[in-house]
Amino acid sequence: MAAFLRAVLAALWYHSESKTSGLKAGLTTYFHPGINLKKIHYYSIKLYEKLEEETGQVVGFHQPGSIRIATTPVRVDEFKYQMTRTRWHATEQYIIEPEKIQEMFPLLNMNKILAGLYNPGDGHIDPYSLTMALAAGARKYGALLKYPAPVTSLKPRSDGTWDVETPHGSMRANRIVNAAGFWAREVGKMIGLEHPLIPVQHQYIITSTIPEVKALKRELPVLRDLEGSFYLRQERDGLLFGPYESQEKMKVQDSWVTSGVPPGFGKELFESDLDRIMEHVEAAMDLVPVLKKADIIRIVNGPITYSPDILPMVGPHQGVRNYWVAVGFGYGIIHAGGVGKYLSDWILHREPPFDLIELDPNRYGKWTTAEYTEAKARESYGFNNIVGYPKEERFAGRPTQRVSGLYETLESKCSMGFHSGWEQPHWFYKPGQDPGYRPSFHRTNWFEPVGSEYQQVMQRVGVIDLSPFGKFNIKGQDSIRLLDHLFANVIPKVGFTNISHMLTPKGRVYAELTVSHQSPGEFLLVTGSGSELHDLRWIEEEAIKGGYDVEIKNITDELGVLGVAGPYSRKVLQKLTSEDLSDNVFKFLQTKSLKVSNIPVTAIRISYTGELGWELYHRREDSAALYDAIMNAGQEEGIDNFGTYAMNALRLEKAFRAWGSEMNCDTNPLEAGLESFVKLNKPADFIGKQALKQIKAKGLKRRLVCLTLATDDVDPEGNESIWYDGKVVGNTTSGSYSYRIQKSLAFAYVPVELSKVGQQVEVELLGKNYPAVVIQEPLVLTEPTRSRLQKKGGKDKI
Numbered sequence: 001m002a003a004f005l006r007a008v009l010a011a012l013w014y015h016s017e018s019k020t021s022g023l024k025a026g027l028t029t030y031f032h033p034g035i036n037l038k039k040i041h042y043y044s045i046k047l048y049e050k051l052e053e054e055t056g057q058v059v060g061f062h063q064p065g066s067i068r069i070a071t072t073p074v075r076v077d078e079f080k081y082q083m084t085r086t087r088w089h090a091t092e093q094y095i096i097e098p099e100k101i102q103e104m105f106p107l108l109n110m111n112k113i114l115a116g117l118y119n120p121g122d123g124h125i126d127p128y129s130l131t132m133a134l135a136a137g138a139r140k141y142g143a144l145l146k147y148p149a150p151v152t153s154l155k156p157r158s159d160g161t162w163d164v165e166t167p168h169g170s171m172r173a174n175r176i177v178n179a180a181g182f183w184a185r186e187v188g189k190m191i192g193l194e195h196p197l198i199p200v201q202h203q204y205i206i207t208s209t210i211p212e213v214k215a216l217k218r219e220l221p222v223l224r225d226l227e228g229s230f231y232l233r234q235e236r237d238g239l240l241f242g243p244y245e246s247q248e249k250m251k252v253q254d255s256w257v258t259s260g261v262p263p264g265f266g267k268e269l270f271e272s273d274l275d276r277i278m279e280h281v282e283a284a285m286d287l288v289p290v291l292k293k294a295d296i297i298r299i300v301n302g303p304i305t306y307s308p309d310i311l312p313m314v315g316p317h318q319g320v321r322n323y324w325v326a327v328g329f330g331y332g333i334i335h336a337g338g339v340g341k342y343l344s345d346w347i348l349h350r351e352p353p354f355d356l357i358e359l360d361p362n363r364y365g366k367w368t369t370a371e372y373t374e375a376k377a378r379e380s381y382g383f384n385n386i387v388g389y390p391k392e393e394r395f396a397g398r399p400t401q402r403v404s405g406l407y408e409t410l411e412s413k414c415s416m417g418f419h420s421g422w423e424q425p426h427w428f429y430k431p432g433q434d435p436g437y438r439p440s441f442h443r444t445n446w447f448e449p450v451g452s453e454y455q456q457v458m459q460r461v462g463v464i465d466l467s468p469f470g471k472f473n474i475k476g477q478d479s480i481r482l483l484d485h486l487f488a489n490v491i492p493k494v495g496f497t498n499i500s501h502m503l504t505p506k507g508r509v510y511a512e513l514t515v516s517h518q519s520p521g522e523f524l525l526v527t528g529s530g531s532e533l534h535d536l537r538w539i540e541e542e543a544i545k546g547g548y549d550v551e552i553k554n555i556t557d558e559l560g561v562l563g564v565a566g567p568y569s570r571k572v573l574q575k576l577t578s579e580d581l582s583d584n585v586f587k588f589l590q591t592k593s594l595k596v597s598n599i600p601v602t603a604i605r606i607s608y609t610g611e612l613g614w615e616l617y618h619r620r621e622d623s624a625a626l627y628d629a630i631m632n633a634g635q636e637e638g639i640d641n642f643g644t645y646a647m648n649a650l651r652l653e654k655a656f657r658a659w660g661s662e663m664n665c666d667t668n669p670l671e672a673g674l675e676s677f678v679k680l681n682k683p684a685d686f687i688g689k690q691a692l693k694q695i696k697a698k699g700l701k702r703r704l705v706c707l708t709l710a711t712d713d714v715d716p717e718g719n720e721s722i723w724y725d726g727k728v729v730g731n732t733t734s735g736s737y738s739y740r741i742q743k744s745l746a747f748a749y750v751p752v753e754l755s756k757v758g759q760q761v762e763v764e765l766l767g768k769n770y771p772a773v774v775i776q777e778p779l780v781l782t783e784p785t786r787s788r789l790q791k792k793g794g795k796d797k798i
Contacts, residue, residue: 025231026130027122027124027231027331028048028333029119029122030042030119031082031091031122033082033388035719037358037359038086040356042091044335044337044338045337047341051133055136057133057136059125059126059133060126060130061124061125062125064122064218064219065122066224067101067221068118069116069223069225070117070226071226073114074387075114075387076114076115077441078387078441079095080441081390081766084766084767085719085720085721087728088721088730093119094117094118095117096117097116098115098116104118105223107220108287109289124222134336146168149166150167152167153190156191156320160544161175162174162175164176174322175322178323178325178327179325179326179327181305181329182199182261182305184197184325184327193320194370195313195325196307196364196368196373197306197313197373198252198254198257198373199261199303201251201302202242202244202301202302202303202304202381203276204300205241205242207238207294208294213237220233225287225385226385227385228283229244229245230284232288241291243281244381245279247381247383250276250382251273256303257370270301270303271301273301305328305330306330306380307373308372308377309376309380310380310381312327312328312339313326313363314361315343315352315362316537317537318533318537318540324347326339351504351505354665354666355660360533362533362534363530365532367401367402369401373397375397390439390441393415395437401421402421402557403423404422404423405620405621405622405624406623406624408624410641414643415429415437419529419530420468420532425464426446426644426645427449427453427644427645428453433448433449441714442713442714443714443715450643450739453640453643456646458567461564461566461638461639462564462646463564463634463640464565464644464647465560465562465563466561466615467559467560467620467623469528470526471526471554472536473523474522474550475521475550476550477550479522482539484684485542485685485687486687487500488501488686488688489679490682491517494518496516497514497590498589498677499513499514502687503686503689503692504665504687506688506691507688507692507695508666508688509659509664509674510535510538510665511527511531511535512659516591517591528659532556536554559620560622562616562623562626562630563613563616564613564614564616565612567611568637569614570582571637572633572637572639573596573614573630573633577594577595579595586605588606588784589606590605591603596630597629600619600622602618603615603617610653610780610782612783648736649738649739652746652779653738653740653779653780655706655779657672661747669692670692670700671701671702671704673703680692680693700752701751701752702749702752702755703752703755704749705759706747707761707774708741708772708775708779709743709763709771710743710744710771714766715737715765716732716745717735718735719732719733720732722750722761722762722763724754724762729761730749730750731748732748732763733747734746740780746772748761750774754774756774757774
């Protein structure tokens with residue numbers, strides 16, 4: 001069954017993309033800057049390697065390897081950055097010296113080349129032959145393929161199944177997968193969805209025979225000149241090269257968005273436009289001089305479907321039962337096999353085989369307009385080969401309609417980050433400080449300001465805009481029963497809050513939410529901005545599946561959130577409310593409805609900083625007035641703003657885990673150190689409970705630990721390699737500079753035998769291994785813990 005489903009999905013998906021398969025350059029690569037997308041690439045290549053033997057169809061798969069060229073020092077840093085993110089994967093990848101590059105590609109002008117990033121096994125495959133082989137494989141395992149068979153109507157049924165209408169008749173489907181390529185938007189519109197997809201024109205050039213190429217004894221590796229923004233490979237005895245022009249020069253086929261794909265469109269081409277890519281042609285001639293005397297025999301200009309961020313949309317769609325998508329593939333061939341397996345495994349086992357939140361179709365929402373999609377697609381296409389920095393920001397299409405009530409107040413004071421359509425302050429600058437966006441692999445212009453914000457929260461009081469949080473209201477006679485089924489933690493009492501986790505059937509961490517029991521049977525659930533619809537879909541699906549009588553409402557856009565944290569936070573807020581905020585009356589993890597400066601708020605005594613603090617949930621239109629009142633009240637206490645960078649440093653010192661880093665669908669809560677949030681003895685048989693019992697009985701193979709390391713001017717970000725005794729043994733999950741101990745701090749997964757306090761390991765950063773040590777966590781006790789210990793035994797105990 002699994003092999004059949006994988007084959008069908010791969011064949012159907014790739015056939016939809018490859019109606020224009022003759023227009024594609026067919027590049028395959030193990031490389032991807034993302035972490036788990038490497039697994040998609042890896043599976044695709046391994047599948048294609050055995051496809052001919054398995055199906056009897058010739059696929060024309062060439063694997064001469066590929067080399068990415070670095071001609072600037074910052075590009076060399078990027079290669080080092082990518083190496084430490086790759087060593088703990090199966091992907092083979094190396095940094096090679098100019099001499100080795102010239103040996104492998106003797107036709108290069110070596111004047112500017114500093115280094116190369118080499119992936120053995122990369123190459124190119126014939127798109128048409130691959131399509132036919134995938135179709136043959138699907139038939140071999142029992143699939144019936146009928147085409148042309150355009151879908152004319154999709155009708156959802158009350159039981160969650162679908163009626164699919166085609167010219168050949170109607171069929172009943174348990175679920176549908178929209179893998180319609182260029183036609184994905186049209187399919188989505190049949191059920192009222194506007195998928196944020198747009199076709200862009202991409203050109204590549206094929207030359208006639210070049211004597212120097214013909215004389216070679218082995219095929220040239222695929223070349224990617226990142227500064228010149230083009231790829232180049234051997235095509236028989238000539239060369240094929242394709243550029244990615246700038247966002248100003250590239251062309252979007254926007255008529256397809258407004259009027260649809262022309263009926264019958266198949267293997268047609270757009271008119272070529274050599275002038276548009278001429279600067280890249282000249283760059284290619286400079287790097288590979290034999291191109292100067294080569295004749296161009298063909299210019300291919302065909303469509304590629306882009307999502308706003310160039311990544312595909314893969315998985316079930318929120319708000320529509322049993323509707324799945326596999327659309328928006330800017331790099332179709334390398335994703336086809338891996339995505340087919342990924343989706344089939346997910347469908348068969350009711351959970352994704354590994355975490356790919358970056359491909360979740362639910363990362364987009366109603367805020368993703370056609371104007372935004374076009375602006376971002378232009379940017380993404382033009383940025384195909386830019387340097388991939390940590391903490392990268394891209395600015396096209398911003399801001400969206402999703403701005404908090406504080407946006408106009410704060411935008412001139414801070415560097416904003418983009419979070420699921422929202423603008424949120426990352427860090428604030430003062431007069432005389434460099435306010436620009438200065439991405440770097442090293443510490444950069446935000447380092448000192450973030451240190452000041454850290455001290456602000458630790459010593460005085462700070463305010464942070466947390467409006468991007470995803471927020472849901474759940475109520476009804478079965479609300480407690482539903483949440484007890486969803487969450488591994490117990491349900492908090494009325495008036496209290498806890499941290500709870502939704503697990504997959506196999507016991508992995510699907511989501512982390514804050515659960516507040518506001519009144520009997522009514523709950524406020526809060527999740528991270530990037531998880532809003534990801535989590536909502538799961539909750540809604542389980543509610544329908546179990547027949548729970550509940551009302552679930554997404555109130556994310558209705559509510560603003562302000563966080564107030566620091567030792568003076570109580571003193572400042574007490575000036576603005578008649579509610580007693582004292583420790584004995586308003587306890588840690590308690591929630592109350594009250595008024596702050598006469599503005600209604602839901603106040604929760606909680607802070608991701610680990611310091612004394614409250615989160616204040618309020619009507620979005622009240623944000624500016626509430627913020628002004630708090631800032632005015634806190635003048636005597638030296639109140640000021642802080643952003644998410646400082647909050648990250650603070651939470652790491654408190655050993656607070658973050659979903660998407662320390663925990664996700666790749667991890668179970670026991671190895672992540674979340675035992676205190678998992679109640680295996682609670683009566684409810686929550687999702688993942690039985691699997692977790694088995695995991696606990698078998699014992700863990702790895703654990704999450706906290707590391708300190710002394711570095712130069714670079715800090716861990718997450719996904720770097722951990723070394724021990726000359727071998728890679730694990731990976732970091734997140735990191736930051738600790739302004740408390742003035743060293744770098746990181747979470748990391750290591751084998752259980754290397755998880756004891758005091759264990760020494762090494763962390764690879766930018767090509768250098770830094771000594772690190774496992775420490776007792778947390779580095780800094782949380783304010784509630786400090787307060788409790790102080791009451792028991794004074795400062796000595798703390």
